[in-house]
Amino acid sequence: MTLRAVDLRKEPVEAVLDHVKRSLGVCVDQETVVRKRRSVGARTDRNTWVRIERRGLDRIGVQGGDGTASAEALHGIAKPAWLAGVAWRDEREPVVWRADETELLPAAPVGSAVVTKEPWLSEEWWTAMNASLDALAAQHTNRIATPDTETLTQELVTATIHSVFSGVDTEVVDWSPAHADFNWANVTASVFCVFDWEDWGMAPRGLDAANLWGASLAVPALADRVRRERRDDLESRDGKLMTLFVAAKILGPYADPGDPRLGAARETAERVVKELQAG
Template sequence: MTLRSVDLRKEPVEAVLDRVERSLGVHLDHDTVVRKRRSVGARTDRSTWVRVERRGLDRIGAQGGDGTASAAALHGIAKPVWFAGVAWRDEAEPVMWLADETGLLPGTPVSSAVAAEDPQLSEEWWASLSASLDALAAQSTNRIATPDTETLTQELVTATIHSVFPGVDTAVTDWCPAHADLNWANVTSPVFCALDWEDWGMAPRGLDAASLWGASLAVPALADRVRSERRNDLESRDGKLMTLFVAAKILGPYAGPEDPRLVPARKTAEQVLQELQVS
């Protein structure tokens, strides 16, 4: 059976939310519902938050769909507390629904996924971001990261980079745990907290830093700050490959001609390509 392309901002989700309420024993505040393309979230009557995701079975992979629950074992990272979860297979489509109940966030998402203006974040915020990413990278897991729900393998790295930058030596040597969906909608302010841990797992060093950089390119000062804060990651060889990986996604066949990130992504990529040739 072919999986339909679904945007949960436009699909009826009442039956799904009803099932979540029964399974988790909560009442959702429907006035607080937030809809995204593949997830829906709402506040509960016990001052928690429930996020519900629709994911195709072909995107679940061998590690299963317990990203948020398994992230509860990670330490030293600013993230919501996980309380409970439920998952079930859709009766009509090759789809799994996953719902996780977590603590409320200490702030609000910084912006949409791609920043359009400088959020004016505090020094404490940047320090907490770096401390969390350093703590995450120092831990271990059998999970494999799934950015954009695709299992991150050497083959995927190579194919993505070569689609825009052919001929680059893409061999990754340093793999470590990453959030794998780090953008401005998945971090909060004024207090830093990283949310949406469904895709975390092993990834090339620098993936998270490069992802946040890519989401900042429309605001040059913000992109420069990300690169400055995560210099050690992004100046490593694997960090440079992840910069090309993210840039290739921005510059690839689905690039929007009006995307303000195109020019800075191309400029940085050309510089990184020169550095890789010299090293």
Template sequence: MTLRSVDLRKEPVEAVLNRVERSLGVCLDQETVVRKRRSLGARTDRDTWVRIERRGLDRIGVQGGDGTASAEALLGIAKPAWLAGVAWRDETEAVMWRADETELLPGPPVGSAVVAEGPQLSDEWWAALNASLDALAAQHTNRIATPDTETLTQELVTGTVHSAFPGIDTAVTEWRPAHADFNWANITAPEFCVFDWEDWGMAPCGLDAANLWGASLAVPALADRVRSERREDLESRDGKLMTLFVAAKILGPYADPEDPRLVPARKAAEQLLRELQAS
């Protein structure tokens, strides 16, 4: 059965919100409801936040759909605490709905996923980012990252990179835990905190740093700062491969001709290809 393509920004969601309220015993503040393509969020009457996701059963895989809850076991990372959750199967479609209640964020997101202007971030903020990513990479999990709900495998890495750069050796040598959706919309400021953990799991070393670099390319100084702060990740062979993986998503078959990141991504990719082919 082909799963119907759904954009929750356009779908009626009152029944879903009502079910979440009954299941978690909360009242959602309708004025705070945030709609995204495959998720909803709202503040509750007990000063917490509830995130609701719609995910096809074919996108759950062996690890289930409990990323936010399972991330509660991660230590040393600035993230909102998980408090409660509920999941159910849709009555008419091959879809799982899941709602997770967490602490409120300490501040607003830095920006949209991809920023066009450089945010004002303190040295303390960057230190907190580094501490959290280092702590995450040092932990252990059986989960596999699912960026964009796709299970991150060697085959996915190869297919994505070769869609823009055919022939390059894409063999990954080191896998570590990663957030897997590490962009400016999922990070807060002025106090650093990273949220939306539904896709976290094992990934090639450097994925999170490469994602943030790619989300910063429209602001060259910001992209350079990301590279400088996460140099150890991004200068490893796997880090270079993940940077190429991110560049391939920008430059590949679905490239947006209006994307301001095209030129810097292409320039970076050319340099990376030379370095990887020489190694």
């Protein structure tokens, strides 16, 4: 059966919310429901948050789609605690639904995934972000990151980069745990916290930093700050590859001509290509 493309911002989700209510024993506050392309979230009557995700069976892989629950084993990272979860297979489609109940966030998300206006972020915020990313990278897991639900392999890195930047040696040497969807919609301020852990796992060094840089390119000062804060990652060889990996997604065949990030992504990528070719 072919998996139907679905945008949960447009699909009815009442039956899914009812299933979660029965399974987790919570009532969902309808006024707080947040709908995204492949997930729905809402506050509960227990002063917790429930996030519900739809994922095709072909995107489950060996990890089972339990990213938020498995991230509870990570330490030293500012994130909401995981409390409970439930998963079930859709009766009509080759799809798995999963709902995870977590603590409420300590503050609001910074913005949309890609920002066009510089957010106010304190020095304490940047310190907390760095501490969390450093702590994450120092840990160990058998999980493999799944950015955009695709398993992050050497082959995927090579294909993505070479779709825009041919002739680059794309061999990755340093793999470490990453959030894999680290953008401005998944971090909070004024208190730093990172959430939505469904895709975390092993990834080339610098993926999270490169993702945040790519999400900041419409605000040059913010993109520069991200590069300064995560300099060690982004100036490593694998970090440069991840810069190209993210830039290729911005500049590739599905690029939006109106994307305000295009010029900055191309300029940085061209410099990075030269650095990699120079050895």
